[in-house]
């Protein structure tokens with residue numbers, strides 16, 4: 001069977017351990033000030049996950065604001081995230097965690113309870129350190145590249161990507177894609193690359209217009225040429241609301257729509273279309289939308305045997 005004309009998505013639900021974050025990326029509509037966002041309790045998460053059973057949800061996406069590595073609360077923050085992953089597994093779900101920068105030891109332990117993990121490279125250009133990332137130590141490009149290398153060393157199936165339209169130049173896109181291609185050639189662990197158009201929301205401090213979506217198909221086409229063919233290109237359909245342009249993105253080489261979630265926690269102002277509607281749009285152009293797991297098939301044998309057991313169930 002050929003996978004020609006097939007587009008995938010992951011039926012997902014997002015848990016947010018905390019919105020509090022010591023970084024202040026100016027485009028962020030997610031963060032709260034440290035101390036201002038009560039942490040998600042295990043009891044609360046358990047209640048929510050139990051309601052999700054038998055609804056077709058497979059992936060639990062764990063997205064968090066970050067507690068400073070030197071903070072006395074760091075260990076409790078990390079333990080809460082680990083416990084949330086264990087909880088999701090115990091209830092039959094498959095966790096994918098993206099909680100920002102981790103120490104090597106933290107990443108290694110989360111690798112034991114996640115079928116894949118993620119961290120967006122955003123953009124490599126150092127210029128953003130003076131602008132949108134001026135108060136975001138976690139967004140230092142070298143630090144993020146190091147995270148990708150550690151994930152490779154630890155053989156964790158990984159999702160990364162570019163945030164487009166945060167003040168970078170087109171040549172910066174190619175530099176960032178090239179870095180991803182190189183790291184994948186070394187470790188072979190990048191399962192997908194997200195091309196995420198910056199989309200303005202109501203909570204951010206930056207007041208910029210969103211990424212010009214009409215450029216997205218060209219960026220996708222170039223990314224498809226530059227990246228190894230075993231990396232899937234993902235675009236978030238809720239951030240490409242014009243269905244003709246969504247189809248143009250697929251024609252250009254995007255093959256995955258990421259997690260389709262009840263609430264996009266990062267871009268709460270952009271709800272997803274209902275699945276039947278999305279299927280209909282894709283079908284009109286000859287595409288079939290099919291669910292996938294948060295770990296791609298070629299990486300399943302990389303996982304610890306406990307996680308492979310969870311996959312079988």
Ligand SMILES: O=c1nc2n(C[C@H](O)[C@H](O)[C@H](O)CO)c3cc(O)ccc3cc-2c(=O)[nH]1
Pocket residue numbers: 010012059061096097098117118119120159160194236257258259260261264265266267293294
């Ligand atoms: O619904 C969303 N899912 C996001 N996801 C999840 C993604 O769509 C997929 O569900 C996962 O990558 C699993 O395949 C991210 C995953 C990452 O590793 C890094 C960044 C994102 C960003 C988003 C996002 O903004 N909205």
Ligand SMILES: C[C@H]1O[C@@H](n2cnc3c(N)ncnc32)[C@H](O)[C@@H]1O
Pocket residue numbers: 027028029063098119120122162163196197198199200201266267
């Ligand atoms: C979890 C990921 O969400 C992305 N992210 C953060 N803020 C926005 C926004 N306003 N629009 C689009 N993507 C965003 C970043 O790339 C981050 O790494």
Ligand code: SF4
Pocket residue numbers: 021022023024025028029030031064065066100136138
């Ligand atoms: S994008 Fe992530 S790191 Fe930046 S402020 Fe938001 S939550 Fe924090």
